[in-house]
Amino acid sequence: MALFGTGMGRVCAVVAATDAADMSRQLRAALRSTPTVELRLDWLKNDAERGLFLRRLRKFSPAKAMLLATCRRREGGGKFAGDVDGELYWLMQAHEAGCEWCDLEMETYRELPQGITRELPLPRRILLSIHDFERTPKLPRTVSVTRHGLVDAVKIAAKARTIADSVRLLKVARRSRGFVAVPMGDVGLPARILALREGSALAYAPVEEATAPGQVSLDEMLHLYRVHQLTRATRVYGVIGDPIGHSLSPLLHNTGFAAGRIDAVYLPFLVHDLRDFLRAILDLGVRGFSVTLPHKQTILKYLKECDPLAAEIGAVNTVVVRRDGSLHGSNTDYVGVLQALEEKLPIKNSRMLIFGAGGAARATAFALARAGAFVGICARREKAAKELARAVGGEVIPRRALSRESFDAILNATPIGMHPHQGISPLRAGELQCRVVMDLIYRPERTKLLKMAAQEGIATVSGVEMFLAQGFAQWEIWTGKRAPEAAMRQAVLAALRWRS
Numbered sequence: 001m002a003l004f005g006t007g008m009g010r011v012c013a014v015v016a017a018t019d020a021a022d023m024s025r026q027l028r029a030a031l032r033s034t035p036t037v038e039l040r041l042d043w044l045k046n047d048a049e050r051g052l053f054l055r056r057l058r059k060f061s062p063a064k065a066m067l068l069a070t071c072r073r074r075e076g077g078g079k080f081a082g083d084v085d086g087e088l089y090w091l092m093q094a095h096e097a098g099c100e101w102c103d104l105e106m107e108t109y110r111e112l113p114q115g116i117t118r119e120l121p122l123p124r125r126i127l128l129s130i131h132d133f134e135r136t137p138k139l140p141r142t143v144s145v146t147r148h149g150l151v152d153a154v155k156i157a158a159k160a161r162t163i164a165d166s167v168r169l170l171k172v173a174r175r176s177r178g179f180v181a182v183p184m185g186d187v188g189l190p191a192r193i194l195a196l197r198e199g200s201a202l203a204y205a206p207v208e209e210a211t212a213p214g215q216v217s218l219d220e221m222l223h224l225y226r227v228h229q230l231t232r233a234t235r236v237y238g239v240i241g242d243p244i245g246h247s248l249s250p251l252l253h254n255t256g257f258a259a260g261r262i263d264a265v266y267l268p269f270l271v272h273d274l275r276d277f278l279r280a281i282l283d284l285g286v287r288g289f290s291v292t293l294p295h296k297q298t299i300l301k302y303l304k305e306c307d308p309l310a311a312e313i314g315a316v317n318t319v320v321v322r323r324d325g326s327l328h329g330s331n332t333d334y335v336g337v338l339q340a341l342e343e344k345l346p347i348k349n350s351r352m353l354i355f356g357a358g359g360a361a362r363a364t365a366f367a368l369a370r371a372g373a374f375v376g377i378c379a380r381r382e383k384a385a386k387e388l389a390r391a392v393g394g395e396v397i398p399r400r401a402l403s404r405e406s407f408d409a410i411l412n413a414t415p416i417g418m419h420p421h422q423g424i425s426p427l428r429a430g431e432l433q434c435r436v437v438m439d440l441i442y443r444p445e446r447t448k449l450l451k452m453a454a455q456e457g458i459a460t461v462s463g464v465e466m467f468l469a470q471g472f473a474q475w476e477i478w479t480g481k482r483a484p485e486a487a488m489r490q491a492v493l494a495a496l497r498w499r500s
């Protein structure tokens with residue numbers, strides 16, 4: 001028998017607001033998605049608001065809802081300023097108002113005489129919670145609540161400083177019953193998403209404001225990551241980078257998996273230390289991953305096999321994990337840039353200028369040179385420009401020559417003009433002596449550079465086209481199927497337009 005619920009009911013919406021009206025509004029919103037809801041009574045700004053909210057709840061008495069009341073004291077990491085008696089008073093009131101569960105933090109539990117929790121008129125079921133907001137402590141091998149029967153479930157919420165920390169917590173969930181695993185912090189986010197499939201009895205997600213670090217919103221939990229549908233058979237993919245929070249790749253790939261009816265999920269891994277992630281691959285069941293800054297070059301030394309072109313470029317953005325855990329790398333940025341540009345002009349025998357000489361410039365230069373274009377490199381560091389020009393048989397073009405020389409296309413491969421600095425352009429209008437301007441930046445979709453080029457009557461290509469094409473290619477490498485491009489494109493464009 002499932003402890004908290006089944007299906008979406010295993011995802012607990014966290015309702016937390018400072019006044020009763022807002023709590024009630026959030027509760028109604030939460031119940032549209034899941035019947036399981038935690039009511040953070042400690043977030044309400046005073047006892048008057050707590051009383052008001054619980055009186056409303058009693059009248060409202062939502063049918064089929066599974067309500068869990070929490071009135072966490074400051075000692076336990078909550079906002080309730082009262083003492084243990086105050087906390088118990090509000091939990092008993094919550095019972096009266098229809099809450100079936102309550103959360104009792106270890107700091108409170110320890111202060112109570114043994115067995116008293118079963119004598120007090122608290123909500124019928126008790127979740128004992130243990131929090132560590134600093135680290136993941138030493139953990140028990142397994143947690144069993146049936147042995148003494150004083151509580152009905154145990155939760156450990158602990159900050160994951162490393163991916164290995166979050167894996168340790170998931171392993172406890174795998175071996176236990178009546179256990180809720182909550183890896184906290186941005187590094188723990190993928191494990192938080194995988195917790196249900198690893199055996200955690202519950203996953204938490206805020207309806208609005210985050211109540212703990214590294215939370216994923218209720219909407220994303222249910223609709224982007226579909227956590228309630230993940231099983232041990234679900235294939236895990238992801239993107240590794242630092243930072244990673246801004247990435248649109250989870251939206252792109254998860255939309256593709258849903259549209260293509262593939263039992264897979266794609267997660268954002270904040271990776272400070274590549275070895276920490278690589279050691280967790282088999283435990284988490286990772287079958288492939290995208291690589292972004294700053295790991296695109298470093299990953300090469302951990303590969304068993306590398307596509308020769310990616311090796312020549314010196315950067316890998318796509319990795320396949322074989323069953324034995326060995327890694328096979330390739331580079332789809334290369335494909336992405338060609339597909340995006342080919343829509344506007346034939347590349348063979350064309351004259352191209354790349355502005356910048358970093359990782360993306362390198363993939364672009366190899367792609368264009370291989371496709372038969374002349375490649376000019378203009379970069380602020382002459383040494384970097386020279387090295388790249390030499391590697392692809394191109395030439396260095398000094399900045400001062402840009403207003404005189406003409407090209408078929410100019411490509412920006414620097415981050416100048418990227419969100420949140422979208423008001424600036426890497427080049428001046430007079431330097432755009434070309435038929436096509438492509439900006440590799442994809443956020444915003446239309447950069448200042450592209451707007452300027454359009455005003456000059458020059459055709460433009462957004463970095464979104466490259467982002468989509470490299471992503472479609474990755475998706476096809478991992479699944480062996482044609483990517484559902486229309487659905488993936490629509491999701492990414494909608495997100496970009498909504499965010500800008």
Ligand code: NAP
Nearest residue numbers: 356357358359360361380381413414415440441463466467
């Ligand atoms: P990177 O390796 O850090 O290279 C950045 C390049 O830009 C370097 O040559 C750097 O010069 C130059 N640069 C940075 N700031 C500059 C400034 N103020 N003035 C002149 N040059 C400057 O980064 P990357 O991976 O190549 O990424 C570059 C851009 O491409 C990013 O905006 C990224 O989002 C985008 N990108 C898009 C896609 C896509 O799918 N659309 C794929 C990959 C990358 P120094 O070496 O002198 O610092």
